[in-house]
Amino acid sequence: xxxxxxxxxxxxxxxxxxxxxxxxxxxxxxxxxxxxxxxxxxxxxxxxxxxxxxxxxxxxxxxxxxxxxxxxxxxxxxxxxxxxxxxxxxxxxxxxxxxxxxxxxxxxxxxxxxxxxxxxxxxxxxxxxxxxxxxxxxxxxxxxxxxxxxxxxxxxxxxxxxxxxxxxxxxxxxxxxxxxxxxxxxxxxxxxxxxxxxxxxxxxxxxxxxxxxxxxxxxxxxxxxxxxxxxxxxxxxxxxxxxxxxxxxxxxxxxxxxxxxxxxxxxxxxxxxxxxxxxxxxxxxxxxxxxxxxxxxxxxxxxxxxxxxxxxxxxxxxxxxxxxxxxxxxxxxxxxxxxxxxxxxxxxxxxxxxxxxxxxxxxxxxxxxxxxxxxxxxxxxxxxxxxxxxxxxxxxxxxxxxxxxxxxxxxxxxxxxxxxxxxxxxxxxxxxxxxxxxxxxxxxxxxxxxxxxxxxxxxxxxxxxxxxxxxxxxxxxxxxxxxxxxxxxxxxxxxxxxxxxxxxxxxxxxxxxxxxxxxxxxxxxxxxxxxxxxxxxxxxxxxxxxxxxxxxxxxxxxxxxxxxxxxxxxxxxxxxxxxxxxxxx
Amino acid sequence: xxxxxxxxxxxxxxxxxxxxxxxxxxxxxxxxxxxxxxxxxxxxxxxxxxxxxxxxxxxxxxxxxxxxxxxxxxxxxxxxxxxxxxxxxxxxxxxxxxxxxxxxxxxxxxxxxxxxxxxxxxxxxxxxxxxxxxxxxxxxxxxxxxxxxxxxxxxxxxxxxxxxxxxxxxxxxxxxxxxxxxxxxxxxxxxxxxxxxxxxxxxxxxxxxxxxxxxxxxxxxxxxxxxxxxxxxxxxxxxxxxxxxxxxxxxxxxxxxxxxxxxxxxxxxxxxxxxxxxxxxx
Numbered sequence: 001x002x003x004x005x006x007x008x009x010x011x012x013x014x015x016x017x018x019x020x021x022x023x024x025x026x027x028x029x030x031x032x033x034x035x036x037x038x039x040x041x042x043x044x045x046x047x048x049x050x051x052x053x054x055x056x057x058x059x060x061x062x063x064x065x066x067x068x069x070x071x072x073x074x075x076x077x078x079x080x081x082x083x084x085x086x087x088x089x090x091x092x093x094x095x096x097x098x099x100x101x102x103x104x105x106x107x108x109x110x111x112x113x114x115x116x117x118x119x120x121x122x123x124x125x126x127x128x129x130x131x132x133x134x135x136x137x138x139x140x141x142x143x144x145x146x147x148x149x150x151x152x153x154x155x156x157x158x159x160x161x162x163x164x165x166x167x168x169x170x171x172x173x174x175x176x177x178x179x180x181x182x183x184x185x186x187x188x189x190x191x192x193x194x195x196x197x198x199x200x201x202x203x204x205x206x207x208x209x210x211x212x213x214x215x216x217x218x219x220x221x222x223x224x225x226x227x228x229x230x231x232x233x234x235x236x237x238x239x240x241x242x243x244x245x246x247x248x249x250x251x252x253x254x255x256x257x258x259x260x261x262x263x264x265x266x267x268x269x270x271x272x273x274x275x276x277x278x279x280x281x282x283x284x285x286x287x288x289x290x291x292x293x294x295x296x297x298x299x300x301x302x303x304x305x306x307x308x309x310x311x312x313x314x315x316x317x318x319x320x321x322x323x324x325x326x327x328x329x330x331x332x333x334x335x336x337x338x339x340x341x342x343x344x345x346x347x348x349x350x351x352x353x354x355x356x357x358x359x360x361x362x363x364x365x366x367x368x369x370x371x372x373x374x375x376x377x378x379x380x381x382x383x384x385x386x387x388x389x390x391x392x393x394x395x396x397x398x399x400x401x402x403x404x405x406x407x408x409x410x411x412x413x414x415x416x417x418x419x420x421x422x423x424x425x426x427x428x429x430x431x432x433x434x435x436x437x438x439x440x441x442x443x444x445x446x447x448x449x450x451x452x453x454x455x456x457x458x459x460x461x462x463x464x465x466x467x468x469x470x471x472x473x474x475x476x477x478x479x480x481x482x483x484x485x486x487x488x489x490x491x492x493x494x495x496x497x498x499x500x501x502x503x504x505x506x507x508x509x510x511x512x513x514x515x516x517x518x519x520x521x522x523x524x525x526x527x528x529x530x531x532x533x534x535x536x537x538x539x540x541x542x543x544x545x546x547x548x549x550x551x552x553x554x555x556x557x558x559x560x561x562x563x564x565x566x567x568x569x570x571x572x573x574x575x576x577x578x579x580x581x582x583x584x585x
Numbered sequence: 586x587x588x589x590x591x592x593x594x595x596x597x598x599x600x601x602x603x604x605x606x607x608x609x610x611x612x613x614x615x616x617x618x619x620x621x622x623x624x625x626x627x628x629x630x631x632x633x634x635x636x637x638x639x640x641x642x643x644x645x646x647x648x649x650x651x652x653x654x655x656x657x658x659x660x661x662x663x664x665x666x667x668x669x670x671x672x673x674x675x676x677x678x679x680x681x682x683x684x685x686x687x688x689x690x691x692x693x694x695x696x697x698x699x700x701x702x703x704x705x706x707x708x709x710x711x712x713x714x715x716x717x718x719x720x721x722x723x724x725x726x727x728x729x730x731x732x733x734x735x736x737x738x739x740x741x742x743x744x745x746x747x748x749x750x751x752x753x754x755x756x757x758x759x760x761x762x763x764x765x766x767x768x769x770x771x772x773x774x775x776x777x778x779x780x781x782x783x784x785x786x787x788x789x790x791x792x793x794x795x796x797x798x799x800x801x802x803x804x805x806x807x808x809x810x811x812x813x814x815x816x817x818x819x820x821x822x823x824x825x826x827x828x829x830x831x832x833x834x835x836x837x838x839x840x841x842x843x844x845x846x847x848x849x850x851x852x853x854x855x856x857x858x859x860x861x862x863x864x865x866x867x
Binding site for chain 2: 093095096097098153179180181207291311360361363364368371394419421423476478503
């Protein structure tokens with residue numbers, strides 16, 4: 001084992017002397033190396049000093065849920081052999097423009113530390129980090145073994161940075177650019193892969209809009225025989241897609257380009273035949289502009305499909321129904337609400353194995369257009385898909401009774417995210433608050449880990465959550481609650497709570513301070529547009545030195561008012577890279 | 586049926602004399618309004634008389650914030666533009682009722698959203714909540730061909746691949762959107778619209794009714810469209826309402842901003858009279 005030859009013994013005691021039945025360290029490390037779950041490894045490291053050391057030497061993958069909870073130096077000191085880092089930065093509400101743009105979470109300091117301590121770093125997966133082109137170039141030049149780059153919801157970089165990666169990373173196996181704020185200057189980053197480069201297994205550039213050089217892409221796909229995942233962007237036409245498929249029938253995940261084009265009958269047949277040869281596809285996405293015209297070409301490839309992402313294709317109910325008839329094994333489905341309730345009825349009829357459903361609104365900001373899905377669609381799915389455990393549902397109306405029936409049909413929900421799009425909207429039939437709906441959810445779904453609530457809600461909802469949601473780890477709340485008591489119930493009752501994000505609720509200092517003891521056992525707390533004041537936040541910061549309490553002020557707001565507050569536990573102390581708009585108390 | 590909040594009767598198309606509103610329909614709606622402060626989407630929209638303009642109502646006080654009242658307010662906006670004074674009075678009172686019923690929320694007016702203009706008089710700006718609904722920006726941008734951007738006044742989003750315009754039908758509870766680029770001729774457009782709006786014929790209503798459409802209703806709508814009951818009109822770049830079919834198809838797709846299936850009684854002497862009527866409602 002390399003780690004054995006490189007390591008220095010820091011622990012003075014030899015294993016045999018003190019414990020009659022302990023393993024030599026090398027054996028312990030071998031055993032622990034088999035542990036992959038981060039939670040298991042954390043538990044192991046707490047057993048005793050020997051185990052702590054064995055664990056830290058054998059750990060190669062580290063997950064950091066909040067980049068400010070620990071510093072690169074502390075990380076490097078504890079774990080000498082890291083090959084893979086998963087790092088998350090900004091609070092989730094930054095996805096919805098609630099976090100100032102220059103808030104932080106810059107990857108660069110981490111990369112510098114990694115270059116010093118982990119020159120053989122292979123894998124970097126970043127979520128909501130600030131990444132610029134200079135950092136990407138640094139990454140490309142300083143890690144000769146670098147294999148995997150995944151950027152999700154990051155921002156600050158351009159396609160020039162990607163070009164640096166494709167030019168210099170000779171061993172790259174994965175390039176996954178997903179849902180980022182990228183400045184798309186050109187598609188020439190793809191042409192920077194050398195002709196000798198053949199190791200690519202995963203390429204996802206669906207996020208980008210520029211056209212790449214198609215010949216270069218076609219040659220790349222031809223020579224990368226291990227390519228398993230290919231997700232192209234909108235600029236790839238159907239005809240081009242057909243040519244790519246012919247070269248990569250082994251694909252397991254496919255993201256198409258724009259799925260509409262004037263094709264001759266022969267071209268249509270060729271497309272269908274190409275799909276027919278791709279029998280290993282289990283994930284399908286892209287499908288921009290897909291219509292009834294060309295969807296049938298897909299049908300032959302759908303028999304093994306487990307994940308279908310139609311969230312960019314504004315399908316009508318009939319088109320969806322026809323497509324789903326060919327997808328008997330579907331487990332995960334993402335759609336737009338253009339399919340309406342009728343489309344969801346088709347889901348219920350055709351997808352008995354469905355475990356996850358996400359319904360996104362096609363026109364969330366346009367109040368004139370009030371179609372989409374209602375409680376009827378959700379009900380229909382729940383009757384047909386009893387294995388459903390993950391739902392994200394955007395709708396414009398809901399009833400308590402419907403939700404109660406839904407969770408009776410599907411009691412195994414682990415993730416229940418319901419977004420009634422008009423803030424504070426009651427049950428549209430009874431005009432009552434939606435308290436009973438979420439009460440039913442937490443009472444019935446004992447495995448619930450993640451919950452997003454919406455609609456008109458009083459403190460009663462939060463009483464229910466505190467009393468029943470004993471496995472809840474993540475809670476998102478907006479425009480809800482009546483008083484501090486609501487938040488107190490949650491903080492007092494949900495013992496496994498890790499992340500709490502709240503916006504526009506009448507919770508104030510009393511609620512905030514009731515969680516004093518709790519925040520160290522959580523990853524983070526976000527509260528914006530609530531009733532917090534600076535003095536309340538200062539008190540929290542004073543009493544709990546191992547928490548960072550950050551306040552972001554809005555322009556023109558009252559001096560005493562704490563507009564946006566972000567609280568998180570950390571061993572790294574207050575951060576030094578905060579912009580002026582962010583005060584660390 | 587009467588007890589359900591759906592108020593399907595209100596969304597029925599009535600083929601009565603132009604401008605008439607059956608009295609019992611209105612009063613039952615009024616009663617429903619008074620019972621429920623939070624109005625049902627369909628019933629309030631059904632209140633709108635034939636040809637009532639949908640849009641952002643200037644009946645709503647500009648200080649009103651985007652809070653729990655919104656659902657009523659936004660629906661009120663559409664219904665608020667009623668023809669008769671009594672109707673608008675009713676709508677205003679509904680807003681106040683619902684204002685009282687719901688718990689006070691912090692004002693969240695952050696951005697003023699420019700109104701979608703129907704270019705018939707000004708509609709007031711509507712408050713938009715930052716970051717709500719919680720849709721990630723990349724998804725918003727990807728779907729920009731499907732929704733007009735917040736600060737975009739035009740109602741037809743011209744994309745490289747598509748041209749979405751809104752289609753409204755007098756008496757239908759909500760609007761639809763079509764991509765004109767997917768049709769090659771007036772025939773194709775008209776049959777697509779028939780399919781889309783056939784669910785609003787008598788006895789059926791969109792997503793709330795599980796009955797499948799039968800051929801009878803579709804052909805009925807075709808009669809309605811091709812016969813004398815309804816005409817298809819569009820708003821062009823200059824803001825004028827024209828009858829569909831007068832110009833070559835290409836010219837039409839280039840200048841069409843919005844479609845409206847109008848009762849032919851409204852369309853008599855189309856250009857000046859219909860427009861004037863619309864202007865008067867603001």
